[in-house]
Amino acid sequence: MSRFLMADAPVAIGVLQRELLLPQAGGFCSFEGWVRQTNDGRAVSGIDYKAFRPLALTEGQAILEEATARFAICAATAMHRIGYLAVGETAVWIGVAAPHRDAAFGACRFIIDEIKRRVPIWKQEHYEAGETGWVACHDVR
């Protein structure tokens, strides 16, 4: 029921969300990561997302299954974009439907935290000044 998607082009989020509209679901929590205009004070023109795709898919799916086991949710979907995204585009979307809001919030937060910690995806920022840089941030352990 829960699934992790990687997409090379923008996805119709409304469609993914409607799939989570299950009879027992009373609360829905979602998180989106957007490409910001600045990072650490530098003007960003876009971000290039690269993934080690087969492992990213299995690890992303494992995270959703862990979330389903740990929280009283109905279903969860996560979508991560790959490729070059302009400022304002949605890089990641997570949607969680649950009978009650506690589980929806808890699972949604768990999923984004674990994606950032474990899924082999890397972002290379492109700056207005012309350079690029790999964003080194999260602990992988």
Add this chain to the structure above:
Amino acid sequence: MSRFLMADAPVAIGVLQRELLLPQAGGFCSFEGWVRQTNDGRAVSGIDYKAFRPLALTEGQAILEEATARFAICAATAMHRIGYLAVGETAVWIGVAAPHRDAAFGACRFIIDEIKRRVPIWKQEHYEAGETGWVACHDVR
């Protein structure tokens, strides 16, 4: 920048969300409350939401302003439906944009908790069996 809306008919959530796509916003958290098919084991056909509208609007707006003061967010919007909603309809929507996800999640959770605790809105469940009942749940203090 933040605003609390009450609506007598379905609202285009996508439009509300796009207004929050601000240059400094990197994380977006949203919560939706849906009309569930069952509550406490009873089959629900719909829910009628009533509000003391002038006070609901000022109290809702006060909650958004408190959230903006307490959390490092860019902006937040909350929409609450009034009137009769069928199963599966969205009764409440909250969207919060922030530079980072901690503040987005924290503020979104704060706003829905405070709406449920303080805003003068009452729901009357209509059951498949034909009766109705006021849902008495939250502490108002």
Add this chain to the structure above:
Amino acid sequence: MRRIELEYFAQLHDAAGCAAERRETEADTAAALYDELCAIHGFSLSPACMRVAVNAAFCPWDQPLRDGDHVVFIPPVSGG
């Protein structure tokens, strides 16, 4: 005597059998007015689980009432 505008919601609406009414009262606070209405309409909700709004703003139960005030007793809310 004060003339008070009342609006009723949820269980209080059901018990009063109307959404709004205008009453002349000797009650000088919201608390005294609610006691009076309990006797008239048979309200069963305790003020301890409610709040009161005068002129569309929350206020203390002992706030003095003035002629023409608009009063709403707020049953436990259940929005969201």
Add this chain to the structure above:
Amino acid sequence: MRRIELEYFAQLHDAAGCAAERRETEADTAAALYDELCAIHGFSLSPACMRVAVNAAFCPWDQPLRDGDHVVFIPPVSGG
């Protein structure tokens, strides 16, 4: 000698100057292979901040390598 398929991502891709390569190696573990590649490509990332995947599954650094294995060293991730 083992024949190993390598794929490089992020900083390792930049340092190696290629996205993938096939190498013959005497290295018998992922850790030994990474040491060998550091000397060849000048990788500066410490294994302490990385993980390694063999045949698209995370594994311990001391996992023995077999002929034909596909190996990816995982620099600190930054998705989301």
